[in-house]
Each structure stands twice: as structure tokens, then as C-alpha cells.
Amino acid sequence: MKPEIFNEMIATRRQIHKHPEEGWTEFETTYLVYERLKALGYTKILKGTEVIKTDCVLGRDEQLVQKAIARAVAQGVPQSFIDAIESYTGCVGILETARPGPVVALRFDMDALRIEEADTADHLPQVLGFRSEYPGLMHACGHDAHTAVGLAVARWVMENKDRLNGTIKLVFQPAEEGVRGAWPMVQAGLFDDVDYVLASHCGGKAGPGEVALVHRGVLASTKFDIRFTGTPSHAGNQPHRGHSALMAACGTSMMLAGIPRHGDGTSRVAVGRLVAGEGRNITPVHAYIQAEVRGETAEVNEFMCENVRKIVMGNAMAYNVDYEIERVGDATTLDRCPEMIEALREVALGIEGVKVLDLKSPAGSEDFTWMGKRVVAHGGQCAFFRWGCRHNGHHKFHFDLQDTESMPVAFKMFTGYVNKMNGQN
Ligand SMILES: [Zn+2]
Numbered sequence: 001m002k003p004e005i006f007n008e009m010i011a012t013r014r015q016i017h018k019h020p021e022e023g024w025t026e027f028e029t030t031y032l033v034y035e036r037l038k039a040l041g042y043t044k045i046l047k048g049t050e051v052i053k054t055d056c057v058l059g060r061d062e063q064l065v066q067k068a069i070a071r072a073v074a075q076g077v078p079q080s081f082i083d084a085i086e087s088y089t090g091c092v093g094i095l096e097t098a099r100p101g102p103v104v105a106l107r108f109d110m111d112a113l114r115i116e117e118a119d120t121a122d123h124l125p126q127v128l129g130f131r132s133e134y135p136g137l138m139h140a141c142g143h144d145a146h147t148a149v150g151l152a153v154a155r156w157v158m159e160n161k162d163r164l165n166g167t168i169k170l171v172f173q174p175a176e177e178g179v180r181g182a183w184p185m186v187q188a189g190l191f192d193d194v195d196y197v198l199a200s201h202c203g204g205k206a207g208p209g210e211v212a213l214v215h216r217g218v219l220a221s222t223k224f225d226i227r228f229t230g231t232p233s234h235a236g237n238q239p240h241r242g243h244s245a246l247m248a249a250c251g252t253s254m255m256l257a258g259i260p261r262h263g264d265g266t267s268r269v270a271v272g273r274l275v276a277g278e279g280r281n282i283t284p285v286h287a288y289i290q291a292e293v294r295g296e297t298a299e300v301n302e303f304m305c306e307n308v309r310k311i312v313m314g315n316a317m318a319y320n321v322d323y324e325i326e327r328v329g330d331a332t333t334l335d336r337c338p339e340m341i342e343a344l345r346e347v348a349l350g351i352e353g354v355k356v357l358d359l360k361s362p363a364g365s366e367d368f369t370w371m372g373k374r375v376v377a378h379g380g381q382c383a384f385f386r387w388g389c390r391h392n393g394h395h396k397f398h399f400d401l402q403d404t405e406s407m408p409v410a411f412k413m414f415t416g417y418v419n420k421m422n423g424q425n
Contacts, residue, residue, distance in 0.1 A: 001408050002393045005152050009411065013148035013403050014037075014130035019075065019145070020112030021135040023175030024060040025068030026089040029110045029147060031077045033172045036151050037093040037128045040158045044094040046190075048085025051092050052174070052188035059223065059328035060178045071134075089174040090181065092190060094167065097159055097422075101166025104421050105191060105375075106414055107199035107368050108150030109176035112139045118398040125400065138348035140399040142202040142391070147172060148403075164422045167206045169194065171371075178223055179331035182367035191374040196340060198366040198417055200410055202401050206388030207360060211348040212357040213341050214334060214384045219268065219294040220301035223329030226252065226289040226312055228276075230321040235281040243285025246276035247286035248319040252311055256291060259307040265296030267304050268361040294365055296397060298332055331367040337381035344383055347416035354409060359386070385413060 008049075012032075020027050030047065037045050069082055089110070117131050117138040120375075126132040132138045139145075154170050171190065175181035191197060204214040228249050233242030253271045260265060269291070276287035293308060295301030309325060316323035348356045372382030387410040389401040 005155055006156070007408060009148050009152035010403050012151055013145045013163045013407065016144040016147055017125060017130050017139050018133050019140045020132050020134055021068060022064070022114060022137060023180055024089060025064055025112040026110045026174050026316050027068055027072035027077055027082065028075055030085065030089045030091050030172070030174070031072070031081055033091045033110070033151065034081070035145065037091070037170070039152055040155055042093040042154070042158070042409065044096065045091065046094070047091045048088045051090045051188050051190060052088045052184045054088060054184070054189040056184040057180070058183070059175070059178050059332065062172070090185065093154055093170040095161060096167045096180050097161060097164050097193060097269045099165040101422050102195040103167040103169065103193050104418060105165065105169040105171055105194040105197040105371070106150065107171045107173055107197065107371060108146045109181070110147045111143055111177050112174055113141060113177055113395055115395065115397055119399070123398050123400065129372055138397065140396060141177065141394050142399070142401050143176065145202055145401055145407055145410070146200070149407055149414065151191055152411050153414045154417070157418065163424045164418070165424060166422050168418060168422060176367060178329040179221055179365055179367035180329045181371045181409060183330060186374045187248045187314055192378070194375050195380045196421060197240070197375045197380070197413070198411065199366070199369050199371070200385045200387060201366070202387055202410070203389050203391035203394060204363060204386045204404060206357060206386040206419065208388050208402065208405060209353055209409070210355045210357055210388035211409060212359045212386040212388070213344055214359045215336055215341065216360055217335035217362045217370060218384065219296060219356065219362055219365045220298045221292060221294040221329070221331045222301060222305050222327060223292045224308060225326040225328050225407045226291060227324045228287040228316060228321045230283065230319070232278070232281045232285045235283055236278045239283065243320040244284050245287035245321050246284035248315045248321045249276050249289055251315040251318065252289065255311045255315070256287050256296060256308065259304060262295070262300045262303050265300045267296070267300050268294035269304060296333070296362055309321050320340045332369045332373055334366070334369050334384055335372050335376040335382055337376065337383055340381040340383040341418060344375045344413070344417060345384055347413055347420060350416060351409060351412045387413060
């Protein structure tokens with residue numbers, strides 16, 4: 001890896017880390033990616049509504065979006081850019097070599113999380129001065145590093161374009177958290193001509209110096225926002241006249257945990273947030289739940305979804321309240337393409353000091369799976385790998401990834417794969 005690319009990659013990661021943006025609000029990040037791709041000489045750059053089919057978008061909060069636009073504009077993102085992307089984040093750089101060869105797509109996600117970052121002396125971003133400058137937001141899953149690796153790969157691709165064949169697509173995806181961004185990118189047709197699609201994530205079960213090839217265990221998942229609306233009454237005088245949304249929400253939460261296990265595979269259910277009620281002596285009118293389910297197969301996940309719907313309906317009926325269930329995110333399982341996994345193994349074994357692992361047990365979810373499915377559906381292949389670090393736990397306030405040590409491995413994996421598939425020698 002050339003020192004200029006390495007230095008720029010680390011600086012970019014730290015720059016993005018300072019300005020974390022959650023799903024569908026990655027305006028500064030999208031602008032940074034777009035400007036960088038343009039400066040590198042990419043002539044085909046798609047962005048915003050060119051890469052997102054807006055009527056397929058889930059879990060996008062217009063109020064959050066508008067607030068983020070105001071912040072991004074204050075940070076120097078031109079209003080003309082916001083207009084050009086029609087307030088939708090996401091960017092894709094495409095290099096067409098005009099020489100016959102495969103279409104290879106690489107996916108990099110860009111979004112952050114609602115977490116207040118650690119400010120203690122043992123937290124490297126704090127010590128080195130690149131801690132999040134946005135209160136309550138943090139890159140606590142390493143997508144800042146994913147984006148920076150993507151831009152470093154984009155630079156390498158440009159510098160090597162005269163000895164590459166086929167087409168290389170660099171896909172910068174919004175809203176991976178909550179599994180929202182991939183589906184509308186697939187629906188925009190970005191993967192219809194792709195032969196091989198590759199994505200990665202830092203950390204997980206991979207430690208420092210390890211590359212983990214994912215064979216299975218990526219769970220299908222569906223995210224729900226559930227709302228109950230009850231009838232208010234005086235809790236002392238007329239408790240019998242009220243219908244409590246809070247009770248329906250509590251009943252639902254308890255029962256969700258009791259969905260039977262499925263015989264055909266691992267399942268998960270979680271209620272991550274419950275907000276309800278107005279005041280001590282008022283029968284609660286409003287209740288709001290954020291919940292999710294997962295399944296080892298699409299069928300197991302659908303079984304979980306069906307139970308969520310029944311439990312919500314049943315509790316609404318029991319407590320005599322109205323309900324609304326909104327699907328706000330969706331991911332499927334990872335298609336397994338052994339040939340592509342073996343190609344990645346060869347690339348990984350060629351990197352000095354790297355140890356290769358094979359992952360087969362149930363882990364998290366990824367909406368990259370939709371991209372993989374689309375490519376596999378027309379005869380292509382997909383794969384997903386992890387590059388290791390000591391992360392202190394994903395989605396936690398002291399998450400870190402030792403950028404200078406871990407990120408070069410990711411860079412070498414992606415460029416190594418492009419070299420293998422599109423290289424002329
Ligand atoms: Zn993540």
C-alpha cells in the first residue's frame with residue numbers, strides 16, 4: 001500500500017469520524033465521497049435519487065433529514081448539492097474501462113449511530129482529537145472506516161485503470177443500520193448488470209490480523225415501529241372510561257419475548273425502545289415501540305414477523321386500543337457462493353501476516369444481502385468478509401478499530417480482489 005494512499009485513508013476516516021451522520025442523513029459524508037470521486041477523475045458518478053428508488057425507502061424520518069441538511073449546509077455542503085441529490089443520500093462511482101471483463105461492485109456503508117462517544121483517556125479518538133463533534137452521534141460500528149477504505153480503493157482503481165478490464169462500481173450506501181439503504185439501491189437497478197458483488201465489515205468475531213470469510217449465519221431481519229393509541233380518562237375518577245396504550249405496549253413487549261423458538265433455525269426478537277404515557281394520573285393515550293426480529297432463514301424470520309403482527313393485534317383488542325405496525329427495515333440471508341469465497345481466501349492468504357477464519361455460526365444481519373441476492377438471481381456471485389480489530393463491542397460508546405493497523409487489511413482485500421478479477425496479468 002502506497003504511503004500517500006495510507007495517510008489519506010486514515011485522515012479521511014478520522015475526518016468522517018468527527019462528523020457522524022445517522023441513516024438517511026449522510027449529507028456531509030455523501031458530499032465528501034462525491035467530491036473525492038470527482039477529484040480522482042471519475043466521470044460517471046451517480047448520487048441521491050439516481051441511486052435510491054425513493055418509493056422503496058423504509059425508515060426515513062423527514063424531520064431528522066431536514067435538521068441534518070441544515071447542519072450539513074452550515075458545515076459547507078452547497079445547497080445546490082442537496083438539490084441535486086433531492087435530499088437522498090448515497091453515491092456510486094463507476095469506472096468503465098471499455099475493455100471486456102466482469103462488472104465488479106464493491107459496497108461501502110456510511111452511516112453512524114445514536115450513541116454519545118466516550119471521552120475518557122483510554123479512548124483513542126478522544127486522545128488523538130478526532131472524537132465525534134456531534135452530541136449523541138457516533139461512528140460506533142466503523143462505517144467511517146468502511147467509507148474511507150472505499151475512497152482509498154477508488155483512488156487505487158483510478159491509478160491502475162490502464163491495467164484493469166471490465167467495469168468497477170464503488171457503491172457508497174446510506175442507512176445500513178436498521179437495514180434500510182440496500183433495498184432501494186437494488187431497486188434503482190444498480191446491480192442488474194453486476195457479475196460479482198463484494199462487501200465487508202470490520203470487527204465482529206475477527207480479531208486483529210484476521211480476515212473472516214462468511215459462509216453462513218447472516219440472519220434475515222425485519223424492523224418494526226409499533227404505535228398504540230388509547231383513550232384518555234382521569235385515573236382516579238373514571239379509570240373504567242380509559243383504554244391504556246401503555247398496557248397494550250407492555251403486554252406486547254412481554255409476549256414478544258415468548259414467541260416459540262422455530263425448529264428450522266435460529267431466531268431472535270428484541271424490544272429496544274418503549275415510550276408511553278402522558279402523566280401519572282392520566283390513562284396513557286400514546287405508546288411507541290421499536291422492535292426487531294431475526295431468523296436464520298427467510299422463513300424463520302417470516303414466522304417471527306407473523307407472530308409480531310398477531311401479538312400486536314391481540315393486545316390492541318384486549319386493551320381496546322388502536323394500533324399501527326410499520327415495517328421500517330428489512331434484510332434477507334446471505335447467498336453462499338463457494339467459488340467467490342475461495343477467490344477471497346486466495347487474496348487473503350497473499351496478504352502478509354493475515355490469518356484466515358471461516359465463519360459459519362449465526363451472527364448479525366446485513367442488508368448487503370439484498371445486493372447479493374439480486375446478483376445471484378441473474379447468475380452472478382456475492383461474498384462478504386470481516387477484517388479484524390479489537391473493537392470493545394459494536395454499538396458501544398468506546399468502540400474503536402485501531403485504524404492504522406486494521407484498515408490496510410481491508411484495503412488490500414478489496415484491491416486484491418479487483419486485481420484478481422479485473423487485472424490484466
Ligand atoms: Zn455496522
